[in-house]
Amino acid sequence: MLSIVLLSVFGIVLLYLGFLKSRAVLLPATLLFILLALGAGFLEWNKSYLYFGDMLLISNVAILFTSIVLVSAFMVVSLSGDFLDDEAAQPAEYYAILLFSIVGAIMMISYENLIMLFVGVEILSVSMYILTGSDKRNLRSNEAALKYFLMGAFATGIMLFGMALLYGAAGSFTLTDIKGYIALSHGRPSLLLYLGVLMVLIGMLFKVSAAPFHFWTPDVYEGAPTLFTAFMSTVVKTAGFAALLQLLSVAFSAIYGFWWITLAVITGLTLLVGNLTAAYQDSFKRMMAYSSISHAGYLLVGLAALGQQSKQALVFYSLAYSVATIAAFGILLVVSKQRTADGRPDDTYTAFNGLSRQNPLLAFILAVSMLSLAGIPLTAGFWGKFMIFSAAVDKGMVWILVLAVLMSAVGIYYYFRVVIAMYFREGSSTQIQVAPFYRFVLIAATVLTIVLGLIPGLFQNLI
Amino acid sequence: MLTLSILLFPILAALLVLAVGGKQAKQLAFVGALVELALSGYAFLNFVPDATSQFSFDYPWIFAGSIRFSAGIDGVSLLLVVLTGLLTPLIILSAFRHNYERPAVFYSLILFMQAALMGVFTARDAFLFYLYFEAALIPIYFLAASWGGENRIAVTFKFFAYTIFGSLFMLVALVYLYFQTSPATGIHSSAITDLYNLKLSATEQTWIFWAFFIAFAIKMPVFPFHTWQPDTYVESPTPATMLLAGIMLKMGVYGVIRLLLPIVPEGVGMWGTTAIVLSVIGIVYGALIAIRQRDIKRLIAYSSFSHVGLMAAGVFSQTSYGIQGALVQMLAHGINVVGMFFVADIIASRTNTRLLDQMGGITRYTPKLTVFFMILLLGSVALPLTNGFVGEFLLLAGVFEYNNVLGGVAGLTIIFGAVYMLRLFQKAMFGKTTDLTTGFNDVSGTESWVFIPLCFMVFWIGLVPNSFLKLTEPAVTNLLQFIK
Numbered sequence: 025m026l027s028i029v030l031l032s033v034f035g036i037v038l039l040y041l042g043f044l045k046s047r048a049v050l051l052p053a054t055l056l057f058i059l060l061a062l063g064a065g066f067l068e069w070n071k072s073y074l075y076f077g078d079m080l081l082i083s084n085v086a087i088l089f090t091s092i093v094l095v096s097a098f099m100v101v102s103l104s105g106d107f108l109d110d111e112a113a114q115p116a117e118y119y120a121i122l123l124f125s126i127v128g129a130i131m132m133i134s135y136e137n138l139i140m141l142f143v144g145v146e147i148l149s150v151s152m153y154i155l156t157g158s159d160k161r162n163l164r165s166n167e168a169a170l171k172y173f174l175m176g177a178f179a180t181g182i183m184l185f186g187m188a189l190l191y192g193a194a195g196s197f198t199l200t201d202i203k204g205y206i207a208l209s210h211g212r213p214s215l216l217l218y219l220g221v222l223m224v225l226i227g228m229l230f231k232v233s234a235a236p237f238h239f240w241t242p243d244v245y246e247g248a249p250t251l252f253t254a255f256m257s258t259v260v261k262t263a264g265f266a267a268l269l270q271l272l273s274v275a276f277s278a279i280y281g282f283w284w285i286t287l288a289v290i291t292g293l294t295l296l297v298g299n300l301t302a303a304y305q306d307s308f309k310r311m312m313a314y315s316s317i318s319h320a321g322y323l324l325v326g327l328a329a330l331g332q333q334s335k336q337a338l339v340f341y342s343l344a345y346s347v348a349t350i351a352a353f354g355i356l357l358v359v360s361k362q363r364t365a366d367g368r369p370d371d372t373y374t375a376f377n378g379l380s381r382q383n384p385l386l387a388f389i390l391a392v393s394m395l396s397l398a399g400i401p402l403t404a405g406f407w408g409k410f411m412i413f414s415a416a417v418d419k420g421m422v423w424i425l426v427l428a429v430l431m432s433a434v435g436i437y438y439y440f441r442v443v444i445a446m447y448f449r450e451g452s453s454t455q456i457q458v459a460p461f462y463r464f465v466l467i468a469a470t471v472l473t474i475v476l477g478l479i480p481g482l483f484q485n486l487i
Numbered sequence: 488m489l490t491l492s493i494l495l496f497p498i499l500a501a502l503l504v505l506a507v508g509g510k511q512a513k514q515l516a517f518v519g520a521l522v523e524l525a526l527s528g529y530a531f532l533n534f535v536p537d538a539t540s541q542f543s544f545d546y547p548w549i550f551a552g553s554i555r556f557s558a559g560i561d562g563v564s565l566l567l568v569v570l571t572g573l574l575t576p577l578i579i580l581s582a583f584r585h586n587y588e589r590p591a592v593f594y595s596l597i598l599f600m601q602a603a604l605m606g607v608f609t610a611r612d613a614f615l616f617y618l619y620f621e622a623a624l625i626p627i628y629f630l631a632a633s634w635g636g637e638n639r640i641a642v643t644f645k646f647f648a649y650t651i652f653g654s655l656f657m658l659v660a661l662v663y664l665y666f667q668t669s670p671a672t673g674i675h676s677s678a679i680t681d682l683y684n685l686k687l688s689a690t691e692q693t694w695i696f697w698a699f700f701i702a703f704a705i706k707m708p709v710f711p712f713h714t715w716q717p718d719t720y721v722e723s724p725t726p727a728t729m730l731l732a733g734i735m736l737k738m739g740v741y742g743v744i745r746l747l748l749p750i751v752p753e754g755v756g757m758w759g760t761t762a763i764v765l766s767v768i769g770i771v772y773g774a775l776i777a778i779r780q781r782d783i784k785r786l787i788a789y790s791s792f793s794h795v796g797l798m799a800a801g802v803f804s805q806t807s808y809g810i811q812g813a814l815v816q817m818l819a820h821g822i823n824v825v826g827m828f829f830v831a832d833i834i835a836s837r838t839n840t841r842l843l844d845q846m847g848g849i850t851r852y853t854p855k856l857t858v859f860f861m862i863l864l865l866g867s868v869a870l871p872l873t874n875g876f877v878g879e880f881l882l883l884a885g886v887f888e889y890n891n892v893l894g895g896v897a898g899l900t901i902i903f904g905a906v907y908m909l910r911l912f913q914k915a916m917f918g919k920t921t922d923l924t925t926g927f928n929d930v931s932g933t934e935s936w937v938f939i940p941l942c943f944m945v946f947w948i949g950l951v952p953n954s955f956l957k958l959t960e961p962a963v964t965n966l967l968q969f970i971k
Contacts, residue, residue: 395625400621400625400651401617401618401621401622402621402622402625406618407549410658410662413658413662414662414665414666417659417662417666418666425659426659429658429659432655433648433651433652433655436647436648436651436652437648440644440647440648444632444640444644447629447633448632448639448640449640479548480549481549481550
């Protein structure tokens with residue numbers, strides 16, 4: 025709760041700091057605020073408080089998800105050193121919006137009341153619509169923002185309708201009350217409840233870009249400034265899955281038999297669409313968009329096989345995925361900026377050709393991140409997949425598992441295209457300049473990926 | 488503790504090579520590999536021939552210690568540890584004659600590879616085994632794809648994707664098995680010996696058999712999963728080819744002995760014949776293609792494919808002869824094939840061709856090379872008193888015990904092997920000298936130091952096979968109890 029208060033206050037403070045217009049002040053200030061919020065979160069460790077008239081529940085799992093969100097945000101902000109070189113840009117506003125959006129994410133993670141979920145989703149989404157369109161003079165950025173806004177608003181509407189139906193059935197927005205209603209209904213809850221469950225699920229699945237609600241993802245990811253694409257594909261996804269986990273494991277655990285088939289079908293579809301389409305992309309950025317869809321698929325496997333393993337698996341997977349994704353986007357950011365094609369940042373695979381010759385460090389960082397996303401052993405991504413697969417085996421979902429395994433083989437193909445381009449192809453001989461702090465953050469991400477790959481139990485006793 | 492040092496030392500040496508870099512990289516890597524050889528030699532000399540796992544260590548690792556970082560050396564591992572320890576310094580030494588770009592990275596990758604291979608051969612936890620099994624791919628992929636021939640990118644990617652694809656099925660099988668252990672308490676275990684004692688139904692055995700079989704058959708490779716192999720061997724730089732053929736393909740055979748046979752004995756009972764038939768097809772098919780080859784590197788690649796077929800057939804025969812033979816033959820084949828690839832590398836780099844019909848008469852200039860080549864060749868064709876004979880004899884005895892007809896067909900390998908190997912020798916070494924082979928330089932000092940240990944091993948295993956067989960026998964007998 026403290027994190028929410030702190031971040032809101034800091035956001036407002038940042039807006040006022042905006043008169044400075046100097047990134048040398050604003051960037052460190054934002055980073056400091058995020059760190060303070062991260063520390064404040066752990067003050068409530070092992071306490072399990074209810075806040076705001078029982079609308080918010082701070083549990084240990086919520087704190088862990090919050091920490092993943094804050095760590096991701098910290099990394100993204102650190103990479104923002106020279107985004108939007110536009111003189112007229114107002115960096116303070118963007119930083120403030122980022123902080124506000126994190127508030128939304130934390131509310132999505134720790135809600136106990138559906139109203140709180142809705143407010144959180146809206147705060148996060150509206151911030152994202154703005155940030156997507158923040159490259160004001162770029163037509164694609166504008167298009168992406170509009171597309172995201174229209175489709176996002178539609179999905180939120182469906183979700184809200186679903187919540188209303190749930191209220192109609194259970195007479196309350198509180199998760200425990202809905203759970204109580206289902207328990208009292210002796211296995212025959214009203215039809216309204218089932219409809220409500222489906223509609224809320226659709227709304228949330230849109231936010232985490234699961235197929236068939238994924239059509240906005242590639243365009244929005246490609247059009248948005250790379251920095252915010254990194255933010256979207258990690259923070260939004262982590263918060264979305266934490267919210268789904270809360271919803272399904274607390275409120276709807278008793279009607280598992282109803283929703284798991286729906287979710288399993290969506291999972292299969294997401295895995296297929298994400299991986300197969302990613303394999304056909306020529307743009308690295310667009311590939312990362314489809315890859316984020318495919319990772320939503322793996323995370324959904326963990327949800328569809330909801331059980332003892334799931335929480336741990338989802339937390340670990342979100343962390344591994346976020347760290348690797350931010351590192352990948354961080355490299356893309358510098359490479360595409362300094363290797364342009366037709367005066368525009370080049371985000372195709374060819375931009376990475378021969379990167380290992382002049383920038384062995386950058387190439388290594390991106391290679392580790394790709395290996396992690398592909399789930400190759402000795403990286404965090406492997407253990408993420410391992411835990412997800414374990415959860416599926418535990419529930420006996422062999423067919424989904426076989427599909428997931430086949431699709432991760434496809435994943436190796438498209439992730440390795442970058443590795444091949446960097447290490448085995450000849451390319452531009454210009455060295456890419458990277459600021460020291462920027463480099464430090466990327467190295468930290470790589471070290472974390474490898475350490476978690478060697479000792480996955482590092483944070484295990486926390487869960 | 489010894490096993491732990493065997494596992495960690497190459498990583499340390501590799502990091503050191505990376506850090507120091509420059510001109511000293513290869514000498515440093517060689518010294519590192521020699522120390523590792525001393526460590527594995529120590530294990531060999533102090534190994535007590537019984538069925539236990541020795542020099543072992545065990546730490547809790549993940550999931551509150553239900554997955555453990557545990558490794559040790561038993562009779563099945565020992566010869567492969569020795570093989571890896573012995574071949575790596577020789578492979579590094581054999582690379583001295585080339586000036587590879589970025590030598591620090593090149594040699595450190597070889598050492599990383601060695602660490603992963605040692606891990607595969609000593610792991611006593613199924614997930615640790617899997618982890619090393621996959622990790623071994625990464626250094627070899629970068630070695631082959633960075634320093635390889637013209638067509639390297641496509642070829643090595645096929646190899647990489649193919650093998651990872653296969654082992655993913657093994658991962659699923661292992662996760663499944665892990666959850667079958669002690670279902671009552673909910674505390675699972677992935678120790679390999681715990682997996683031996685599982686009671687699996689016939690359907691489960693079938694599925695798991697195939698999941699394992701595909702993973703290992705791609706790695707070995709067994710017909711029809713071999714299509715990645717000849718191209719990868721040809722396109723890779725010779726040290727990488729040596730690692731692949733000399734050590735890495737043994738991971739597949741070892742995996743069958745260590746995991747597949749004892750975990751799913753009924754599955755092997757149902758499908759073992761299919762596996763042997765595929766292996767035997769590979770023996771004949773590989774040999775027939777080898778006879779027709781003009782490219783010497785490709786010829787040796789196919790010969791290796793043919794030889795590993797016999798090892799697979801012997802292992803799937805589930806007989807003491809077959810498994811013992813496979814263990815000795817893995818050692819022998821590793822030695823012979825590394826030697827053969829080195830000969831091919833010397834000839835190819837001095838004549839600038841790998842095609843047999845452009846060679847001839849080399850023996851006129853090279854007494855030393857001729858002798859070394861002949862010794863290794865005789866080992867490869869399994870002449871009595873050489874290392875190949877011991878292994879192939881036991882393997883064939885095993886296959887015969889399983890089925891006479893299959894044994895008979897597998898026995899063709901001895902005849903075919905002699906045909907393609909002697910043809911290779913005759914075309915390259917005898918006959919008229921050509922423009923390319925005139926003035927061929929005999930092996931230099933460094934080069935002979937690669938051959939001398941190899942030739943010594945050819946005779947040692949051939950003349951006193953019992954010094955190796957007696958070490959493996961108790962472990963194999965113990966293993967056969969699980970296979971029933």
